[in-house]
Amino acid sequence: MQEVSQVIREDLGKEIHDLFVSFDDTPMGAASLAQVHKAVLHDGRTVAVKVQHPKVQVQSSKDILLMEVLVLAVKQLFPEFEFMWLVDEAKKNLPLELDFLNEGRNAEKVAQMLKHFDFLKVPQIYWELSTKRVLLMEFLDGGQVNDRDYMERNKIDVNEISRHLGKIYSEMIFVNGFVHCDPHPGNVLVRKGPDTGKVEIVLLDHGLYQVLTEEFRLDYCHLWQSLIWTDMEKVKKYCLRLGAGDFYPLLACMLTARSWNSVNRGISQAPITASENTEIRNNAATYLPQISQLLNRVPRQMLLIFKTNDLLRGIEATLGTRASASSFLNMSRCCVRALAMHNKKNTCSFFRRSQISFSETISLWQISLHELILRVKGLRLASWVLALLCWLLPAPY
Structure with missing residues (x-):
C-alpha cells in the first residue's frame, strides 16, 4: 500500500483519502505490471483503480x-x-x-467498434483521474469465464458464453483487424446483467492489442474459410501467402489445434477426441524445431494471434465447448462479411456491388440454414444438406 500511495501521489498529486471515500487495501487482482483496487469516489461512483508497480x-x-x-x-x-x-x-x-493511457484508448476504441453486441461490457474510463501509471475505470464485477461453479450458481449457459466469445473475437480478427490479445480467464468475466438479467461478458485489460494489416486480415479470412469448408487447395495457397512455405500443414494444425488428418477430413465435421489431443501433444514435442522455424517465418502479426487462439481454446476446453460447429459457423459469417466489405470497397460499379451483396446474402443464408439443421436434425442430415447446398449455391468465399 505504501508503493500504491506513492504512485497515486506522484501521478495525481493527491493522497488516496483526498480522492476516494474508501479504498480497499487488498487488491482485487495483482500481476507483474500492476494491481487493481476497488474504491469509491466522493460522488458515489464505485471504481476500479489500476496502479502500476513503481519499479x-x-x-x-x-x-x-x-x-x-x-x-x-x-x-x-x-x-x-x-x-x-x-x-x-x-x-x-x-x-x-506500460502506458495506461494507451490502454484506456484501446478500451474506448473496442467498446465503440463492438457496440452492436449488447452482451459485451467494457469498463468506462475516467480520464480526469488517469495517467500513464494510474487508470481509473468503471467497476464491473462478475465471475471468471473458467469458473463453472459460478455459472451454475447463477444459471449461466456455458454454450451461450462460448458463442458470445466466438462472435466477439471473430468480429475483432476478421472484420476489424483490431484484436484484444490477452483473453486469459482473469480478463474475461461473465455475469447476469443487473438491469436486464441477460448474460453479459466483461472484457478487461486492454493494454495488448494487435492491429492487422488489410492484406494479412484478408489472407487470414480466406485461410479460415478454406479450413472450415475443407478446401485443401486453398488451405495450401493461403498458408503459403502467410509465409509458411513447406510448413503449411504445420501452420494449419497450429491454428486449428487439430491433427493434419482432422484438417483433411474437415475440422467442423467432428469434435476433437482425447486420442487426438494426445497425438497433438506428442507431435508438438517432436516437431518443436519445425515450430520454431515456422514462428520465425510467419508475419509478426501472426504471433499474438497464436497466443489469442490458444487462450480462447483453453477457455473453451474448460467450458467443454471446444471446436463446436457453432463457433466455426460464426467465424465463417465474419469471414464472408469481411471479404464482401473489401470487395465492395474496391469496385465503383453499382452492378458489381449489388452482385457482391447478393452473393454475401446467399452465403450468410447458407450458413444460417446449416446451423439450423445442425440444431434440429443432427450432424448426419446437416452434412447431407450442406453437400446439396454446396452443389446448388456458390461457395461462401
Missing part, C-alpha cells in the same frame, strides 16, 4: 536486455531454435502495455 518502468529495459542475452545464448547452444522474434515483440509491445 516496472525502470526494470523493463533490463528485462528485455536479459531476454535478448538468453535468447542469443540458446541460439549458440541450439542453432535450430530461432527465437529472436520473441525479443523483437517484447521490445515493441511492452512499452505499449
Whole structure:
C-alpha cells in the first residue's frame, strides 16, 4: 500500500483519502505490471483503480536486455531454435502495455467498434483521474469465464458464453483487424446483467492489442474459410501467402489445434477426441524445431494471434465447448462479411456491388440454414444438406 500511495501521489498529486471515500487495501487482482483496487469516489461512483508497480518502468529495459542475452545464448547452444522474434515483440509491445493511457484508448476504441453486441461490457474510463501509471475505470464485477461453479450458481449457459466469445473475437480478427490479445480467464468475466438479467461478458485489460494489416486480415479470412469448408487447395495457397512455405500443414494444425488428418477430413465435421489431443501433444514435442522455424517465418502479426487462439481454446476446453460447429459457423459469417466489405470497397460499379451483396446474402443464408439443421436434425442430415447446398449455391468465399 505504501508503493500504491506513492504512485497515486506522484501521478495525481493527491493522497488516496483526498480522492476516494474508501479504498480497499487488498487488491482485487495483482500481476507483474500492476494491481487493481476497488474504491469509491466522493460522488458515489464505485471504481476500479489500476496502479502500476513503481519499479516496472525502470526494470523493463533490463528485462528485455536479459531476454535478448538468453535468447542469443540458446541460439549458440541450439542453432535450430530461432527465437529472436520473441525479443523483437517484447521490445515493441511492452512499452505499449506500460502506458495506461494507451490502454484506456484501446478500451474506448473496442467498446465503440463492438457496440452492436449488447452482451459485451467494457469498463468506462475516467480520464480526469488517469495517467500513464494510474487508470481509473468503471467497476464491473462478475465471475471468471473458467469458473463453472459460478455459472451454475447463477444459471449461466456455458454454450451461450462460448458463442458470445466466438462472435466477439471473430468480429475483432476478421472484420476489424483490431484484436484484444490477452483473453486469459482473469480478463474475461461473465455475469447476469443487473438491469436486464441477460448474460453479459466483461472484457478487461486492454493494454495488448494487435492491429492487422488489410492484406494479412484478408489472407487470414480466406485461410479460415478454406479450413472450415475443407478446401485443401486453398488451405495450401493461403498458408503459403502467410509465409509458411513447406510448413503449411504445420501452420494449419497450429491454428486449428487439430491433427493434419482432422484438417483433411474437415475440422467442423467432428469434435476433437482425447486420442487426438494426445497425438497433438506428442507431435508438438517432436516437431518443436519445425515450430520454431515456422514462428520465425510467419508475419509478426501472426504471433499474438497464436497466443489469442490458444487462450480462447483453453477457455473453451474448460467450458467443454471446444471446436463446436457453432463457433466455426460464426467465424465463417465474419469471414464472408469481411471479404464482401473489401470487395465492395474496391469496385465503383453499382452492378458489381449489388452482385457482391447478393452473393454475401446467399452465403450468410447458407450458413444460417446449416446451423439450423445442425440444431434440429443432427450432424448426419446437416452434412447431407450442406453437400446439396454446396452443389446448388456458390461457395461462401
